[in-house]
Amino acid sequence: MSGSLIYLMGPSGSGKDSLLDAAREPLAARGCRIARRVITRSAEAVGEDALALSPAQFEAEERAGAFAMSWRANGLAYGIPGQIDAWLAAGEHVLVNGSRGYLAQARQRYPTLLPVLLTVELAVLRQRLLARGRETLAEVEARLARNAQFAGGAAVQDERLHLLDNSGELQRTVDNLLGLIGGHDPCA
Template identity: 65%
Template sequence: MQHDASDRRSGTGRLIYLIGPSGSGKDSLIDASRERLAAAGVEIARRVITRSAEAKGEAAHGVTAEQFEALRAQGGFAMHWRANGLDYGIPRQVDDWLAQGRAVLVNGSRAYLAEARQRYPGLLAVLVQVRPEVLRQRLLARGRESAEEIEQRLARNARLQAVTDPSLHVLDNSTALASTAEALFALLRDEGVLPQV
């Protein structure tokens, strides 16, 4: 779906919904692109996760299950889901940013995509993929899961990749992260989220 400057003038921003299997490099891609995105006026939502602050991974806001439930009950989340035994929430602040006409990038969940599309019909869904052998190496290297859990993740990812969705914009992150970041910016320009250079 093409969006132009009239969307920004009308006060409707664009949600960039980044998805991909655990270990595909979504957090690394966000970190590598953070300064350029900020310079272009793109906000990056910080997820709230029921994981301790000491846990390795993204720069998320770690909360207890009780704190998460309290935030959810208070309407603190624009979106929330459960995956891999953890609760994830996107703070309601993203709605304020979008209402101000700003583009917002969120680290989403493929399982939640249909619901996210209902809430944000113009969202730009971006799937970060890696070749299975690369994904296996990355999951093993980070050491968060057992070998059996990694194989289950790989099998689940293969099932998800088998389901083709023409509305997903795919970025291959199997090689250099800088190349993936450039592909992300090219996509954002093509989609009218960022101005053409």
């Protein structure tokens, strides 16, 4: 039987990378892998353990069919390696750091995916983006504006969506993610 795909989404700064880092070991213990993303962001950028490619390299990989999923946002290109299909086919569960803007397309390819939306109060979001210090003030404002476009939109009103609040302690969010996943069996 094929494994389940957990598609994690959330605004920039909501804590997706932090959550995945903190949940890595307990997820692995439940037979759930976290896909390593390919991003056209410099390798020095603080944050997740993603593979950095230049835009030209990314496009070449994309054309060659290297990605199971790929999208553009925040002036960057993001890809999920095609390797996840082999993992899923082998019955392994896979968690990906996805995009709200790409959810509909992701669903077309993986109709049974489990969509999880990480949420955080707006004031906390702004403060976390500023404290992270990775983006310029203009880039932070652009990310908040992108988030405002999603608020109330189809991707966040979907009744199949599982909401996970990360306004408080990260460990509580980790526990809630594990509970959510366990409750839907993929990584139980």
